[in-house]
Amino acid sequence: MITTRPQPTTRKPDTAIYERRESAVRSYARSMPRQFNKAEGAWMHDNQGGRYLDFLSGCSTLNYGHNHPVLKQALLDYIAADGITHGLDLHTDAKAAFLETLETVILRPRGLNYRAMFTGPTGTNAVEAAIKLARKVTGRELVIAFTNGFHGMTLGALACTGNAAKRGGAGVPLSHVAHEPYDGYHGPDVDTADLLERRLSDPSSGLDAPAAILVETVQGEGGLNSASPEWLRRIAAIARHHGALMIVDDIQAGCGRTGGFFSFEGMGFTPDVVTMAKSLSGMGLPFALALFRPELDQWSPGEHNGTFRGNNHAFVTATAALRHFWGSAMFQADIARRGTLLERLLETMAAEHGLSTRGRGMMRGIDLKSGEIATAVTAGCFERGLIIETSGAHDEIVKVLAPLVIDDALLSAGLDILEICIREALAVHYGVAAE
Numbered sequence: 001m002i003t004t005r006p007q008p009t010t011r012k013p014d015t016a017i018y019e020r021r022e023s024a025v026r027s028y029a030r031s032m033p034r035q036f037n038k039a040e041g042a043w044m045h046d047n048q049g050g051r052y053l054d055f056l057s058g059c060s061t062l063n064y065g066h067n068h069p070v071l072k073q074a075l076l077d078y079i080a081a082d083g084i085t086h087g088l089d090l091h092t093d094a095k096a097a098f099l100e101t102l103e104t105v106i107l108r109p110r111g112l113n114y115r116a117m118f119t120g121p122t123g124t125n126a127v128e129a130a131i132k133l134a135r136k137v138t139g140r141e142l143v144i145a146f147t148n149g150f151h152g153m154t155l156g157a158l159a160c161t162g163n164a165a166k167r168g169g170a171g172v173p174l175s176h177v178a179h180e181p182y183d184g185y186h187g188p189d190v191d192t193a194d195l196l197e198r199r200l201s202d203p204s205s206g207l208d209a210p211a212a213i214l215v216e217t218v219q220g221e222g223g224l225n226s227a228s229p230e231w232l233r234r235i236a237a238i239a240r241h242h243g244a245l246m247i248v249d250d251i252q253a254g255c256g257r258t259g260g261f262f263s264f265e266g267m268g269f270t271p272d273v274v275t276m277a278k279s280l281s282g283m284g285l286p287f288a289l290a291l292f293r294p295e296l297d298q299w300s301p302g303e304h305n306g307t308f309r310g311n312n313h314a315f316v317t318a319t320a321a322l323r324h325f326w327g328s329a330m331f332q333a334d335i336a337r338r339g340t341l342l343e344r345l346l347e348t349m350a351a352e353h354g355l356s357t358r359g360r361g362m363m364r365g366i367d368l369k370s371g372e373i374a375t376a377v378t379a380g381c382f383e384r385g386l387i388i389e390t391s392g393a394h395d396e397i398v399k400v401l402a403p404l405v406i407d408d409a410l411l412s413a414g415l416d417i418l419e420i421c422i423r424e425a426l427a428v429h430y431g432v433a434a435e
């Protein structure tokens, strides 16, 4: 049954156990102080009967919604048959099925020849593996990352992340990374690819020859800045020209979020390495991958290991997701259509308030120009039963990450709530009455 009305609860649950026993590092739980116990599709439920529309989707981890019935059934069947849950990196039926499906459904139709490396199960593990491999293969140390880039919290990936508050948690110098300006960072008139090329070609620029250029095609945490295909093609050419590997971090923008399975599809370049995680398992199970050209596979056995390389339950749900959603062109066409609908609705909303939009596909948001206002908007949304978060250097962008499979009526219903909250927050901030 499709219902279009969230029904949030107003009474905050008892949080004493969390305050007593859970680390202060928790964050989402603070802005959404409820105790959740159930979820399906685009809906999350709390333990007091409240119902919330989820436009956060586990930060793009639940692109197919919560507990999709096809994925859930595949996992239930596998568990019921005592399938392998944990097998280090042993060969298993589940792993073989995943690799075969990845090959036939994703790689071959796209003309891609990648090997898959199962890293530890979170995105940051895939980024660590990618930059280690680039350093190993090239014999160089420097990684070029970009302003507003976000790549994870372990030290190597954190060094590639721009956000000062996150970097501050490292406790040691974060080194061997140069942060160059992303596309549009200096405004529309400055070609930042040109700047990078000039710096790399100038023997006196102080920029060492890089092992890798690491880039998000749309910066998920950094404010939904979207690089143009031309800029990305230039970056790919610059990497090739200077003997560096181009790594596309598709952890947030991949798995259909920006339209294609990979966010760079149809752009006229092929990254040397791609990192994936988040929606790869399709059900929120931890699972990460680094994909790279076979010639780059210069690891010795176990050189980069980890107990949870290859989560067999995630292999099962990922295989089911690839077969169910990506086996025909219809799914991609549907995301494109819904992405255009989202674009239109957000553009209308932004124009109404003199604001602008960001992003691509089903990864879009509105720039509120102030973290304070954007945070007031997301707080107001939560009170009305819409789960939505901010992104950007100052948390100024309200980011819509609805499930890719969301019903159009639900998408519009959620955006109606967003519009009311933007109107109210702007009215409070600028001291004018909301109409």
Ligand SMILES: Cc1ncc(COP(=O)(O)O)c(C=O)c1O
Pocket (backbone or CB within 6 Å): 059, 122, 123, 124, 125, 127, 150, 151, 152, 153, 216, 220, 221, 249, 250, 251, 252, 253, 277, 278
């Ligand atoms: C682009 C990108 N890379 C890497 C990561 C890190 O992934 P994880 O949180 O699973 O370590 C994230 C997480 O948001 C991300 O958006």
